[in-house]
Amino acid sequence: MEDLRPVDRKILKLLEKDARLSYADIATVVGLSEEDVRARVDDMERAGIIRGYKGVIDWERLDSDGVSAIIELKVTPKAGLGFEEVAARVAKYPEVEAVSLMSGAYDLNVVVRGKTFHEVAYFVAHELSVIDSVTSTATQFVMRRYKEFGVNLTEDEPDGRGQISL
Amino acid sequence: MSGLNYEKILSRTVQDITPSGIRKFFDIANTMEDVISLGVGEPDFRTPWQIRSAGIRSLEAGATRYTANRGLESLRRAVADYVLRKYAVEYDPASEVLITVGGSEAIDAAIRAITEPGDEIIIPQPSYVCYDPLVRLAGGVPVILPTKAEHDFKVTPGELRALLTSRTKALILPYPCNPTGAIMEKADLEAIAEVLRDTDILVLSDEIYAELTFGGKSHVSPASIPGMKERTVTINGFSKTFSMTGWRLGYACGPAPLIRQMTKIHQFAIMCAPTTSQYAAIEALERCDEEVARMREEYDDRRRIMVAGFNRLGLSCREPKGAFYAFPCIESTGMTSERFCERLLYEKRVALVPGTAFGASGEGFVRASYCYSIEHINGALARIEEFLKSLKK
Numbered sequence: 001m002e003d004l005r006p007v008d009r010k011i012l013k014l015l016e017k018d019a020r021l022s023y024a025d026i027a028t029v030v031g032l033s034e035e036d037v038r039a040r041v042d043d044m045e046r047a048g049i050i051r052g053y054k055g056v057i058d059w060e061r062l063d064s065d066g067v068s069a070i071i072e073l074k075v076t077p078k079a080g081l082g083f084e085e086v087a088a089r090v091a092k093y094p095e096v097e098a099v100s101l102m103s104g105a106y107d108l109n110v111v112v113r114g115k116t117f118h119e120v121a122y123f124v125a126h127e128l129s130v131i132d133s134v135t136s137t138a139t140q141f142v143m144r145r146y147k148e149f150g151v152n153l154t155e156d157e158p159d160g161r162g163q164i165s166l
Numbered sequence: 167m168s169g170l171n172y173e174k175i176l177s178r179t180v181q182d183i184t185p186s187g188i189r190k191f192f193d194i195a196n197t198m199e200d201v202i203s204l205g206v207g208e209p210d211f212r213t214p215w216q217i218r219s220a221g222i223r224s225l226e227a228g229a230t231r232y233t234a235n236r237g238l239e240s241l242r243r244a245v246a247d248y249v250l251r252k253y254a255v256e257y258d259p260a261s262e263v264l265i266t267v268g269g270s271e272a273i274d275a276a277i278r279a280i281t282e283p284g285d286e287i288i289i290p291q292p293s294y295v296c297y298d299p300l301v302r303l304a305g306g307v308p309v310i311l312p313t314k315a316e317h318d319f320k321v322t323p324g325e326l327r328a329l330l331t332s333r334t335k336a337l338i339l340p341y342p343c344n345p346t347g348a349i350m351e352k353a354d355l356e357a358i359a360e361v362l363r364d365t366d367i368l369v370l371s372d373e374i375y376a377e378l379t380f381g382g383k384s385h386v387s388p389a390s391i392p393g394m395k396e397r398t399v400t401i402n403g404f405s406k407t408f409s410m411t412g413w414r415l416g417y418a419c420g421p422a423p424l425i426r427q428m429t430k431i432h433q434f435a436i437m438c439a440p441t442t443s444q445y446a447a448i449e450a451l452e453r454c455d456e457e458v459a460r461m462r463e464e465y466d467d468r469r470r471i472m473v474a475g476f477n478r479l480g481l482s483c484r485e486p487k488g489a490f491y492a493f494p495c496i497e498s499t500g501m502t503s504e505r506f507c508e509r510l511l512y513e514k515r516v517a518l519v520p521g522t523a524f525g526a527s528g529e530g531f532v533r534a535s536y537c538y539s540i541e542h543i544n545g546a547l548a549r550i551e552e553f554l555k556s557l558k559k
Contacts (some may be wrong), residue, residue, distance in 0.1 A: 014467070018540070025540060028474040029467045157212070162196045163517040164205035166295050166344075166524075 004049070007032065008040055012049070015041075019053040058153045060145065066113060068097070068142040069120045073108040076133045083107060086133050095123050106138070117141065183299045188523045191508060195517045202546040204472075204534040205517035207344060207491070209409040211464075214457040217408060217450045224445035231441065235433040236425075237265025237417070238444045244451040245417050249402075253376070253387035255395060261422040264429055265439045269374045269403035269416035271432070274300050276370050276399050276418060277336075279427040281306040285335040287370075290321050291525025292493075293340040294372070298525075306335065312527035315495065318484065319348035323357040330361075336368040339388055342375035345524050345533035346493045347486020349379055352386045359391045368424075369398040374416070375489040377407040377458055380466050383487055389419070396421055399428075404443075406490075407458055408450040413443040465490050468536040468543055475547040476534070479554055490536050493521065497530045499557060507532060513556070514549040 007030050014026055023041075027034040044050045059066055075086050083101050090110055091099045098111040110128065114120040121139070129137045145153050173181075195205065212218075236242065242259035250256050257263055266272040273296060277287065281304035289297045290311045298308040309329055313319040326337065339358075341350045350358070362369065369388055376385040389398040403416025416439075418428060432438075469486060476483035476494040483494035496506045503520035510516050519535075521528025536543060 021540065025471055025544070029470050031470075159210070161206045161208055161210070163198065163201050163203040164192045164195045164519060165207050166519065 008044060011037065011040055012044070015050070015053075056149045056151045058145070058148075060153075066115060067117050067120055068111060068113045068145075069124075070140045070142065071110040071112055071124055071128060072102075072106040072138040072140075073110060073128065073134050074136040075107040076135055077107075078133060086131060089131065090128065093123075093127060095120075095127075106136075179302060179305075183302060188504065188520060191504070191511075191520075195511055198511070198515065198517075201511070201515045201517050202542065202549060203517035204536070204538060204543070204546050205519050206535055206537055208411050208537060209406065209461070209490070210537045210539070211409040211461050213408060213410050213413070213446075214450075214454055216457070217410065217446045217454060220449035221413075221442045221446035224442055229441055229445060233265075233438045233441050233444055235438050236263070236429050237439055238441075238448075241265055241444045241448050241451075244448045245419070248451040249387075249400070249419055253385065253390055253400075255387055255389045255400070255419070257419045258422070262419055262425055264418045264425050264432060265444060266403075266416045266418060266432060267436055267439050268405060268414045269372065269401050270296060271436065271439075272401040272403070272416050272418040272428070273297070273370065273372060274303075275428040275431045275435075276401065276420075276424070277301055277306065278304045278431050279424060280335055280368055282335075284333060286331060286333045287335055288326070288329050288337045290338065290340060290343075292319070292343075292345055292521055292528035292531070293338075293524055294344045295524060297338050297340070307333070309334070310525060310527075312525070313346070313348070314527075315484065315531075319343060319346035319493075320350055320354050321358060323361045326358060326361050330365070330367070334365075334367055336370050337362070339369055339371045341371075341373070342379055342385065342488025344375065344489050345491045345519065345521065345528065345531075347484075347489050347491050349383060349385070349488040350388070351383065352391070355386060355388050355391050355394075358388070359394050362397065363393060367397065369394065371398055371400045373400055373402045374406050376402060378462060378465060378490055379488040380462075380469060381485070381487055385488070399424055404447055404450055408447075408454060409461065410443070410446070410450065413440065413446060415439055415443040415447050465536060468538070468540055471540050472534060472536045472543050472547070475543070479547065479551050481550075481554075492534045492536065493531050494534065495530055496532050499554070503529055503532050510550065510553050514553045516546050516549045516553070 010030050011026055014021055023034045023037050027037045077083050078085055087099050090096055095112050095114055096110055097113050100109045102109050112120055124137055124139050242263040245263050246257045246259040277300050283305040285306045286309045287301045287306050288309045288311050290313050301308045311325055311329055371388045379385050387400060389395045389400050399418055399420030401418050404410040472492045473483050473485055481494040481496055483492050486492055496503060499506055503522050507518050507520045519533040521531030
């Protein structure tokens with residue numbers, strides 16, 4: 001798509017904060033028609049700028065037995081391909097929620113989600129660590145999540161204000 | 167029970183300041199359940215963490231004593247730098263800045279420092295509720311200047327001139343305005359300055375909402391108009407800009423002779439503003455522009471949703487240019503603003519504030535605060551829509 005305009009950035013910020021905001025409300029805020037907003041959003045989806053819309057869910061509030069782990073991978077980069085090939089390969093696993101290339105002591109940061117501790121451990125041992133260019137793995141299990149996607153997962157602070165003040 | 171005759175013991179002046187009938191409505195609203203309120207004049211944001219953290223650090227460092235009466239020197243310097251940077255007015259932190267317990271105390275001290283019995287102080291209304299009682303407590307006479315919707319609730323030079331008498335001591339300029347959202351732009355202020363030139367009338371400019379202006383209009387401080395600095399006391403504070411209502415901190419900037427007298431009142435009534443708050447405030451002034459911009463942008467988003475919403479419902483609503491309130495007109499319903507708010511509260515559980523809470527000239531209007539999330543505002547608008555439909559049946 002053509003260069004992003006300031007209004008597009010504003011639309012993105014609004015959607016990033018609340019993807020359920022209606023086109024009508026977005027239109028009111030940015031001063032475009034609803035049709036124009038819809039068209040801008042469609043364009044940004046097609047251009048791959050908007051990659052999806054997901055809920056922020058605190059599974060720990062349910063009796064969910066899922067576990068997450070952060071796996072640090074050290075990788076020997078391939079000539080001409082760098083880390084791209086191995087990163088793309090790791091990203092293919094449905095168990096993998098996130099893959100990032102890091103500066104510092106290791107190369108790829110991989111977030112893995114599984115049903116049990118055992119399942120994640122098995123996945124690391126039998127899938128990730130056996131990839132040729134992976135030279136080492138370090139697995140850290142997530143004990144508790146406090147904040148995700150900028151959303152606080154701990155108890156909400158009550159509003160504390162009355163109904164009316166001047 | 168004692169047999170004390172309270173009628174006799176209590177000051178006549180204080181007793182005559184009646185909490186308006188609206189008070190009852192407020193008390194009821196504040197205890198009702200399932201209310202979607204647009205009634206609160208207080209930011210929903212928490213104080214930015216870095217400001218809270220600065221307060222905590224000062225406590226850890228043991229800064230738990232009184233400060234100088236007029237406030238920490240470092241804070242007064244920070245205030246002077248901030249006011250110069252934001253509003254292009256230069257003040258001497260040693261003699262022209264006083265740190266107070268909220269903007270409210272600064273307003274009180276300024277009024278008391280100038281008022282002799284019988285002095286007239288002009289108060290534009292609709293406006294925040296403190297000016298009239300504070301003038302009365304100081305023995306002065308409030309002279310109300312009703313601002314008009316067709317003038318965007320600004321003070322016009324003609325209206326001002328018509329109220330001037332030999333007893334006029336001061337003009338209060340409460341802009342950006344709670345509840346109307348009106349602002350005074352440079353040309354508006356120049357016209358007022360023209361009226362006041364060659365008079366001995368002081369301007370008390372309450373600029374507590376100065377950082378909350380919208381639509382590319384930044385706040386113009388009356389003191390920045392040529393010839394006005396010497397006759398203006400500017401009052402501001404941390405509550406609205408930095409979401410610091412509970413810290414109770416404000417300040418006054420003005421001519422040294424006035425600040426000196428205000429400092430006396432402050433010294434005997436208050437000693438000094440809260441020490442922890444003063445340390446936190448330095449952080450706010452010096453390093454929180456981005457936080458303020460972020461909150462302002464969010465208020466602006468909500469403002470647009472709310473104004474468009476009221477207009478869609480047929481309650482005509484001017485674009486508020488400052489503060490965080492919409493002030494839609496409810497005359498089309500044929501109700502008084504108090505009746506409208508009462509019925510809306512009882513029938514649909516939405517809390518708004520009747521325009522008359524801010525002076526008789528607020529009749530026909532209601533105040534809706536947008537210190538609430540868009541979701542919350544939409545929820546309230548939906549109930550107001552139901553209410554309006556029910557009226558037509």
